[in-house]
Amino acid sequence: MPSTSASSVASLAKDAAQPSAERPVRSLGRQLLATYGRRLRRVMMDLGLTCPNRDGEKGYGGCIYCDLSGSGTGATKAGKPLGLQWQDGLARARKVNPEGPAAILYFQSYSNTYPDLKPLAGAFEQIKAWREEAPILAIGTRPDCFSEEAADLIAAQTNHFAEVWIEFGLETADDAVQERIGRHDTLANFHNACTRAGERGLTRIAHCIAGLPGEKPDGLLRQVDECTRAGVEGIKFHQLMVLRKTKLAHEWMNGDIELLKPTQYIQMVADAVERLPSEVVVHRLVAESPPEEYLAPNGWPSRAKVHSEIENELRRRGSWQGVATPRA
Ligand code: SF4
Structure with missing residues (x-):
């Protein structure tokens, strides 16, 4: 069992990654470097599950932007078992970190605690053996799929992994x-899911989207404020992207959707970062998707360029993460 607890890991890294005029964002990369001396690579794990938005419990066909693989790899449905997913992912991570800790085990696709907990519980038995190479376990799910039982099952993994993250899609603060x-x-x-996870000492990461149809101009700031209120420890920012085989693709082809320009997105995220408490780790400033699935928006610079432009915008303003966090 690892000797370092999640809380001591977090405090170890805290000061080294503190946002400043020079480094305006507490990025995950900086946080990992400060904690592990390296940038661990995500290894995507797919259990081949579903979500209540696909099986008819709440809807059919998914959220308008979600593709057929549930925003994941689709590996299990393509016949690739968990062990093979891990071996291939670890081999890629080893190119960057040839020895020692190399990976974050990330259960990404669909809602990993739905429709029941058996697949996840079974996977947990298997992945314990991989904890030396992957000190961090991350589980993605919907807030409405995070029961007390799910919280207990995932919290039990803190006995095996140095850090256990639970990733919730917020996506909008407007119902x-x-x-x-x-x-x-x-x-x-x-909020209920964040409370449940926080009570068990899990590291909570919220996913936010900028530019959803119907979202008000201050929508991203509202999401950040709700994340602050919920006490999350991490956040991911995404721009709305149109992928093939999604409902959004039809709306976009019909001309019903207006997408953000990169300059708009850079300003919005810079504003959001200023408002985000300085101790929250920013796991992602901009999203990307496989080119074969991507339709729009077109003409955006590379992900790395948008990332650096957001940081440059904060430097231009002479500001950094947390300068505009509202007082409680
Ligand atoms: S984004 Fe998540 S909640 Fe929405 S349809 Fe896809 S898997 Fe389900």
Whole structure:
């Protein structure tokens, strides 16, 4: 069992990654370097599950932006068992970190705690053996799929891994937008799930999207404020992207959707980062998707360029993460 607890790991890294005028964002990369002396690589694990937005419990066909693989790899449905997913992912991670800790085990696709906990519990038995190479375990799910039992099961993994992250899709702080995008979850569910996870010492990471249809101009700032209120330890920012074989693709082809320009997105995220408490780790400033699935927006610079432009915008302003966090 690792000797370093999640809380001591976090405090170890805290000061070295403190946002400043020079390094305006507490990025995950900086946090990992400060904690592990290296940048661990995510190894995507796919259990081949589903979500209540696909099987009819709450809806069919998924959120308008979600592709057929549930925003994941689709590996299990393609016949690739968990062990093979790990071996291939670790081999890629080993190119960057040839020895020692190399990876973050990330259960990404669909809702990993739905429809029941058996697949995840079975996977946990298998992955314990991989904890030396992967000191961090991350589980993605919907807030409305995070029961007390799910929270207990995932919290038990803190006995085996140095850090256990739970990743919740917030995506919008406006319940009317949740309905507009066919997501059918609520802000109240997000807060309940964060409380449940926090009570068990899990590291909570929220996913936010900028530019959803129906979202108000201050939508991203509202998401950040709700994340602050919920006490999350990490956040991911995404721009709305149109992928093939999604409901959004139809809306976009019909001309019904207006997408953000990179300059708009850079300003929005810079504003959001200023408002985010300085201790929250920013896991992602901009999203990307496999080129074969991507339709729009077109003409965006590379992910690395947008990332550096957000940091440059903060430097231009002479500001950094946390300078505009509202006082409680
Ligand atoms: S909740 Fe997640 S997996 Fe389900 S349709 Fe929406 S984005 Fe896809």
